[in-house]
Amino acid sequence: MPRCFVLMMRTPACGEEMQDVLMTSKELRAWFVDQVLPLESVLERYLRRNWRHADEIADLRQEVYARVFDACAAGRPDSAQAFVLATARNLLIDRARRDQIVDIETFADMDELAPTIDELSPERHLAARSELRLLQRAMSLLPERCREAVELRKIEGLSQREVAARMGISETTVDKHLSKGVRALAVALLATGSGAAPSAGPHLRKARTTQ
Amino acid sequence: MNSDSKHTELAQIEARAADWLIERDLAGSDWTPAQQQALDTWLDASTAHLVAWLRLEHTWKRADRLQALQAPAQVDRAGAARGDPAAPATFGVPWWKKPQRRLLGSALAGLGVAVLGFIVLGTFNPGVDTQSYATARGQLEAVALADGSRLTLNTATRLRASVSTRQREVWLEQGEAFFDIAHDASRPFVIHAGLQQVTVLGTKFSLQRDGDRLRVTVLEGRVQVQAGHSRPAVLVRDDTAMAEASNVLVSRKSRQQITAAVGWLQGKLVFDQVSLSEAASQFNRYNRKQLVFDDAGAARIGIGGVFDANNVEAFARLLRDSLGLTVQIGAEEIHIASPAPS
Numbered sequence: 001m002p003r004c005f006v007l008m009m010r011t012p013a014c015g016e017e018m019q020d021v022l023m024t025s026k027e028l029r030a031w032f033v034d035q036v037l038p039l040e041s042v043l044e045r046y047l048r049r050n051w052r053h054a055d056e057i058a059d060l061r062q063e064v065y066a067r068v069f070d071a072c073a074a075g076r077p078d079s080a081q082a083f084v085l086a087t088a089r090n091l092l093i094d095r096a097r098r099d100q101i102v103d104i105e106t107f108a109d110m111d112e113l114a115p116t117i118d119e120l121s122p123e124r125h126l127a128a129r130s131e132l133r134l135l136q137r138a139m140s141l142l143p144e145r146c147r148e149a150v151e152l153r154k155i156e157g158l159s160q161r162e163v164a165a166r167m168g169i170s171e172t173t174v175d176k177h178l179s180k181g182v183r184a185l186a187v188a189l190l191a192t193g194s195g196a197a198p199s200a201g202p203h204l205r206k207a208r209t210t211q
Numbered sequence: 212m213n214s215d216s217k218h219t220e221l222a223q224i225e226a227r228a229a230d231w232l233i234e235r236d237l238a239g240s241d242w243t244p245a246q247q248q249a250l251d252t253w254l255d256a257s258t259a260h261l262v263a264w265l266r267l268e269h270t271w272k273r274a275d276r277l278q279a280l281q282a283p284a285q286v287d288r289a290g291a292a293r294g295d296p297a298a299p300a301t302f303g304v305p306w307w308k309k310p311q312r313r314l315l316g317s318a319l320a321g322l323g324v325a326v327l328g329f330i331v332l333g334t335f336n337p338g339v340d341t342q343s344y345a346t347a348r349g350q351l352e353a354v355a356l357a358d359g360s361r362l363t364l365n366t367a368t369r370l371r372a373s374v375s376t377r378q379r380e381v382w383l384e385q386g387e388a389f390f391d392i393a394h395d396a397s398r399p400f401v402i403h404a405g406l407q408q409v410t411v412l413g414t415k416f417s418l419q420r421d422g423d424r425l426r427v428t429v430l431e432g433r434v435q436v437q438a439g440h441s442r443p444a445v446l447v448r449d450d451t452a453m454a455e456a457s458n459v460l461v462s463r464k465s466r467q468q469i470t471a472a473v474g475w476l477q478g479k480l481v482f483d484q485v486s487l488s489e490a491a492s493q494f495n496r497y498n499r500k501q502l503v504f505d506d507a508g509a510a511r512i513g514i515g516g517v518f519d520a521n522n523v524e525a526f527a528r529l530l531r532d533s534l535g536l537t538v539q540i541g542a543e544e545i546h547i548a549s550p551a552p553s
Contacts, residue, residue, distance in 0.1 A: 032262070051235040059221045077255045106549045121395075131478075132276055132350055139277070160237040175237070179229040186270040 032069055038183040040190035042081065046088055051095075058187075060095075093125045138188035142181055149177035150185065221259065228263040232271055239542070249457035268319045276349065276521065277447040277497060278390035289346035346386070349521050350498050351478060360400065365419075365475050366497045366520070389476055402535040407454045410435040410443075417473050427452040428472045481519045487530075487547070500540075509536055 041062060047057050067087050077083035139147055145167070152163045164171045231250055235242050254261050297316065346352045354362045357374045364370065368386025373379075379395070383404040392400045394413025402409040404418060407425040414432025418425060427436055429446045437443040437446045437455035446452055449469050452461045464472075471481035480493050488510035491502035497520040504510040518526050527545045531538040539546040 027264055029331055032265055037266060037269055037552055056226075062221050062225070062259060062263060064545075065266070067260040069258050069262050131273070133275060135277055150274065152254070154274050157278070163470050175230070177225065178233040178236075182232060182267050182274075183225060183229050185274060186267055189273065190266070 005063060028069070029072055031072070031076060031080075032065075033208045035076075036065065036068055036084060036191060039081055039084050043084055043088060047092075050089075050092055060088070060129055064091055067091065115207040134189065138185055141188040145175050146181035146184060149174055151179060212472065223256075224259050224279070225263045227253070227268050228260065234268050236271065238497075279348070284445070307315050336393050339374075341368070341371050343371050345369045348426040348499060351475070358395060358398070361391045363389040363391075363476055365389070380473075383418055383420050385420060387417065387475070388414075389417045389473060391415050392508075406439045406456070408437045410437070416446075423455060427454065428471060430473065474517070476522060478520050481516075481522045482518070483515045485512055485515070486510065487514055490504060490514055491547075494523045494526060497521055499525070500542075503544045503546050504526065506539075509549045510545050512536075 003053070040061070043061060044057060047060050047064075051057065051060060064084065064087050067090075068084055073175070133135070139150065142150065148167060149163055152158045152166055156164065160171050162176050163174045167177075169177075170175070215397050231253065233514050235246070237249065238246070244446070254264055265496045301552045335526055344352065344362075344364060346366060346368045348367045350366060351366075352364045354364065354372070356362065356372055356379075358372075358379055359475040360379070362370075362372070368390060369384040370386075370512045371382045371384070373381075375538065376417050377398065379391075379392075379398050379400040381400070383402055390400075390411075392411055392413050392415070396412055400411050400413075402411075402418060402426045404420045404444065409416075409425075409427065411432065411434050414434055415430040416434050417428040417430070419428075420426075425432060425436075425438075427446060428451045429448055429449055434450075436446060436454055438454040438459045441448075441457040444452060444459040444461055446461060449464055449466060450461055451464055451469070451472070452459050454460075456482075460505070471483060474481035474482050479488075480490070480497075482490050482493075488504060491504065491510070494522065496499050500523055502523060524540060527538045527547065528537045529542060530547060535550050537548040537550050
């Protein structure tokens, strides 16, 4: 063999040597998908425990994501999980101040969360084993018509027109079902403790939140 | 509710991201550079847009895995055989909605298994239950046997297992599986793979069958491999063997090489100094979308690294970005070629 190139698709853990390395936008996006999105169930749990308005959780989550993304443009944190939770905590404190909620100090201490997080590890491991089963479970949580549209698109590989014909609806309605379907699927897949995609599962370090 | 405006705004961003995603997905190859430009502009406008998009795009990509359910009815059988509550039967395209041809095919296949099962039960060994397991392309499936042994089926694999109080047997019909066999000296575990036969007491190893060839990789314990009627060869930890016709070729590997060989248990392909064509044939086992080389030069390039077995497109993009190869991603195939001389 004349030449041999070594290609590395991903860096499994963000080691200290990676600190202060400016990430390109592409790397940052990949890091976000690989390391931050799988933490969605942990993040949701933290938010739910510390914020009493359940209907605001999704917004808070998105806000945390945006803050984490912006803050990490300059370099990866040592532990994505500790960073995400610290960001969530700061956001809740900001919100509480703004809304003049008094008991700021009641937010759960990060260390307190450790047992909850450790429980997730075997679950993640399992997730890696049966991605398809997780998807099926998530699909079963979708509203009926959304699920049907997603199935026809993803399993049967039908076009927009074919899905419309099969379901007896207009093409615009197909778009609506799919658009709603992907949002519902994201919640079902990421927020229900099945966050780890197969690529992320076994390589995630055991979660620790000690600083 | 104390942040009405904010709430509505974020919900709208997510809805917009989902619309973009679906629009691009449905457009497929009709997606124009102008549309992409408009999308990029929207994504660049705010981090909130970008993170909402990344989250949904990631989800939608993961859902590609559902394709596996389109494979022949084997998948349903594998799940149903274990009475798995999350088996494909609980959702998905109901069998009555599947095309007629497939329905007929699965009915015939079911009949075949039933008849075979009947013969085995009636003739040789009353009371022994033979179960069939199968995985579709790209699927990985864990199976627990009654004796405590655990099997992991890799992509496009078919096997039957029969465990009774007196014997433990598996027929590997096609594909690759990892065996973590519970120790039981009174019941050797025998695996039949065509003409080859593998016998163990309790150990961890992997078998890959390709027609009449069988590759054995031993992680722990001792494994006896017999090709046809030849003298059996005994393999130990870190040994691999290639059995073909009546020959068994045993070679010793490093721990690292052995671990790499079973990287698929974590959904990984691990390459160390292999040609691109070898790497491609591995990827093609896992993905419906096939890698095709348009010229021999590109196929001979040597590579190494760790890759997600199910993400052939990411691999192709890496070839383009790192090696400068010309990569064309189509619906069925990904064409790879050396860059055109400039």
